[in-house]
Amino acid sequence: MAEIVLIKGNEAAGKAAIMAGCTHYYGYPITPQNEIPEYMSLHLPEAGGTFIQAESETSSINMMFGSAAAGMRTMTSTSGPGYSLMLEGLSHFAAAELPCVLVLVSRGGPGGGSLESTQLDYFSVTKGGAHGGYRNIVLAPMDVQEFFDHTQMAFDLADKYRMVAVVLTEATLGNMAKPIEIKRVHAVPSEELPAKDWVMRGKAGKKKKLIVGGAAPGFGSFNDLNELNRHLADKYRTVALNETRYEAIEIEEADVVVVAFGITAGGVKQSLIQLNQEGYRAGMIRPITLFPFPTEIIRKTSERVKKFLVVEGNMGQMVEDVQFAVGDKAEVSFLGKAEGLISLEEIYSAIRSLCEKG
Amino acid sequence: MNDGRRAVVQRPQSLEPLATHYCPGCGHGTAHKLVAQAIDELDLQEIAIGCAPVGCSAIMPRYFDVDMILGPHGRAPAVATGFKRALPEKIVFCYQGDGDMAAIGTAEIIHAAARGENITCFLINNAIYGMTGGQMAPTTLIDQVTTTTPLGRVKERAGSPLRMSEILATVDEAAYVERVSVDNPKNIRKAQKAVKKAFQYQMENRGFSMVEILSPCPTGWRMSPTDSRAWLVENLMEVFPLGLLKDKWEEQAT
Numbered sequence: 001m002a003e004i005v006l007i008k009g010n011e012a013a014g015k016a017a018i019m020a021g022c023t024h025y026y027g028y029p030i031t032p033q034n035e036i037p038e039y040m041s042l043h044l045p046e047a048g049g050t051f052i053q054a055e056s057e058t059s060s061i062n063m064m065f066g067s068a069a070a071g072m073r074t075m076t077s078t079s080g081p082g083y084s085l086m087l088e089g090l091s092h093f094a095a096a097e098l099p100c101v102l103v104l105v106s107r108g109g110p111g112g113g114s115l116e117s118t119q120l121d122y123f124s125v126t127k128g129g130a131h132g133g134y135r136n137i138v139l140a141p142m143d144v145q146e147f148f149d150h151t152q153m154a155f156d157l158a159d160k161y162r163m164v165a166v167v168l169t170e171a172t173l174g175n176m177a178k179p180i181e182i183k184r185v186h187a188v189p190s191e192e193l194p195a196k197d198w199v200m201r202g203k204a205g206k207k208k209k210l211i212v213g214g215a216a217p218g219f220g221s222f223n224d225l226n227e228l229n230r231h232l233a234d235k236y237r238t239v240a241l242n243e244t245r246y247e248a249i250e251i252e253e254a255d256v257v258v259v260a261f262g263i264t265a266g267g268v269k270q271s272l273i274q275l276n277q278e279g280y281r282a283g284m285i286r287p288i289t290l291f292p293f294p295t296e297i298i299r300k301t302s303e304r305v306k307k308f309l310v311v312e313g314n315m316g317q318m319v320e321d322v323q324f325a326v327g328d329k330a331e332v333s334f335l336g337k338a339e340g341l342i343s344l345e346e347i348y349s350a351i352r353s354l355c356e357k358g
Numbered sequence: 359m360n361d362g363r364r365a366v367v368q369r370p371q372s373l374e375p376l377a378t379h380y381c382p383g384c385g386h387g388t389a390h391k392l393v394a395q396a397i398d399e400l401d402l403q404e405i406a407i408g409c410a411p412v413g414c415s416a417i418m419p420r421y422f423d424v425d426m427i428l429g430p431h432g433r434a435p436a437v438a439t440g441f442k443r444a445l446p447e448k449i450v451f452c453y454q455g456d457g458d459m460a461a462i463g464t465a466e467i468i469h470a471a472a473r474g475e476n477i478t479c480f481l482i483n484n485a486i487y488g489m490t491g492g493q494m495a496p497t498t499l500i501d502q503v504t505t506t507t508p509l510g511r512v513k514e515r516a517g518s519p520l521r522m523s524e525i526l527a528t529v530d531e532a533a534y535v536e537r538v539s540v541d542n543p544k545n546i547r548k549a550q551k552a553v554k555k556a557f558q559y560q561m562e563n564r565g566f567s568m569v570e571i572l573s574p575c576p577t578g579w580r581m582s583p584t585d586s587r588a589w590l591v592e593n594l595m596e597v598f599p600l601g602l603l604k605d606k607w608e609e610q611a612t
């Protein structure tokens with residue numbers, strides 16, 4: 001039997017990282033994710049790894065760049081303002097095709113924002129965020145168990161595709177304690193992970209290796225940026241084909257389909273139970289990966305279902321991706337809030353009134 | 359070759375047999391050679407990892423025949439930290455311009471020193487931003503004309519030059535800090551010793567070492583290669599005096 005422990009989301013992420021073989025963690029304090037560096041500062045050295053409290057998030061991400069070049073499983077965690085400081089580094093990770101795991105525990109924004117739970121970072125995380133038009137793999141856990149599982153999975157996905165894998169969650173989930181099952185999960189079986197033949201070890205009699213956050217003739221693996229960008233686009237297409245994850249609940253018979261992610265989806269799930277008991281026919285598509293986005297299932301569903309509701313902890317970001325998937329085949333409504341959780345009553349009423357509307 | 363001839367001067371093995379893109383009279387070529395020579399002499403080519411800057415020498419991964427990482431502008435000491443902490447048996451060095459280290463990268467270099475990272479850093483101080491076309495650097499001298507101080511650097515508006523070696527020498531965990539110059543053969547020989555010593559300190563796990571190299575940028579300074587050497591001696595050395603600023607191990611020995 002697997003071990004069950006009561007644990008805070010943030011600590012679960014730290015524990016998951018160590019179980020997944022993370023050996024190098026770099027971070028800078030920022031609420032609401034401080035339990036992650038605190039956990040790592042004690043437990044990672046115990047496990048033989050390295051913890052550094054960096055002088056800034058800019059430095060955290062660049063320390064990771066060095067450790068990733070050496071082939072280590074490396075992670076950082078942060079919240080909005082820190083994530084913004086990491087963007088330059090993340091763009092270089094994308095260009096150099098180095099694996100990176102980043103846990104982003106969202107708070108209020110823009111700017112300094114607040115410590116409230118929000119989903120305001122959807123755009124920045126799923127559309128690349130920094131310069132140069134790259135992509136991150138983005139996992140969006142709904143509860144503490146998934147936060148624990150997704151953190152482990154992120155290491156496999158980052159290694160397999162040599163990409164940045166972000167676990168995007170919210171202040172509430174980071175600070176919520178729940179009993180979870182402590183088990184090792186994989187997004188890719190270890191034996192199927194490609195060998196890290198690009199890892200830097202010193203020339204050692206062989207041809208020198210270059211790890212470059214860009215491209216230039218005779219420099220790194222690509223002759224020019226066009227070649228690099230074409231390669232990256234191919235890779236992102238492969239990721240979309242292989243790694244799109246979602247949960248579909250009661251969509252076959254539904255009159256209304258809700259699209260929500262993360263902790264908001266948890267609220268929707270609860271409301272759906274009640275609504276279904278009351279005879280309303282509503283379902284949900286919950287993107288588990290925000291990139292790649294489950295466009296196809298939403299598109300297919302919109303051929304039959306004519307009413308969609310997007311619920312997000314922001315003023316409307318994922319709704320654009322849903323609208324794109326649906327086109328003019330169905331109507332897309334929106335319920336959102338950029339500060340604090342959306343209440344169950346608000347979610348319940350929004351779905352019900354859509355069901356009742358002709 | 360065993361034909362009775364003996365090589366008097368040779369390209370260091372750790373440099374590729376390539377012509378560089380550096381301007382005539384540029385100090386980067388000499389600085390590259392010093393670093394490569396030290397790598398050869400200490401037999402480090404197989405285990406050396408270089409962290410390149412963003413600046414004119416961003417192209418150095420092409421010229422060096424050692425493994426190299428090129429990250430963002432100013433972040434080399436953080437990248438080097440991450441690599442060295444992952445594989446401490448490798449010899450990790452940073453090579454940075456003055457804009458790279460003393461402007462955008464001040465936090466990274468100072469905190470790498472503060473943590474006493476066992477890495478070796480080289481600062482190529484040419485008192486200007488070469489790559490972007492000759493703008494003011496944090497090391498630009500008062501009254502020095504650059505493309506963003508067209509009437510000369512005015513203290514009241516643009517501040518005074520920053521002395522990285524002096525700053526780093528105040529950091530407790532910095533083990534070795536020295537300023538050298540590549541303006542003439544005598545100074546180049548001194549520089550060679552300092553560069554080698556900086557690597558040796560890392561090999562002996564003595565902690566953070568930094569060598570600042572005063573280096574001419576004839577293009578940025580709008581001078582001939584010969585005049586730029588004279589200008590370096592007369593002006594740059596006044597503000598950035600050569601010499602040993604810190605040797606923690608020697609201090610402890612005495």
Ligand SMILES: Cc1ncc(C[n+]2csc(CCOP(=O)(O)OP(=O)(O)O)c2C)c(N)n1
Pocket residue numbers: 411412413414415431454455456457458459482484486487488489490495
């Ligand atoms: C974040 C960022 N800002 C600005 C630049 C543009 N940039 C490239 S090199 C450079 C300055 C280089 O000067 P220095 O470090 O003194 O090196 P030099 O070229 O003189 O050797 C700047 C500002 C950049 N590449 N990245």
Ligand code: SF4
Pocket residue numbers: 379380381383384385386414484488489574575576577578
């Ligand atoms: S601009 Fe200056 S630093 Fe750059 S290559 Fe030319 S001389 Fe050297």
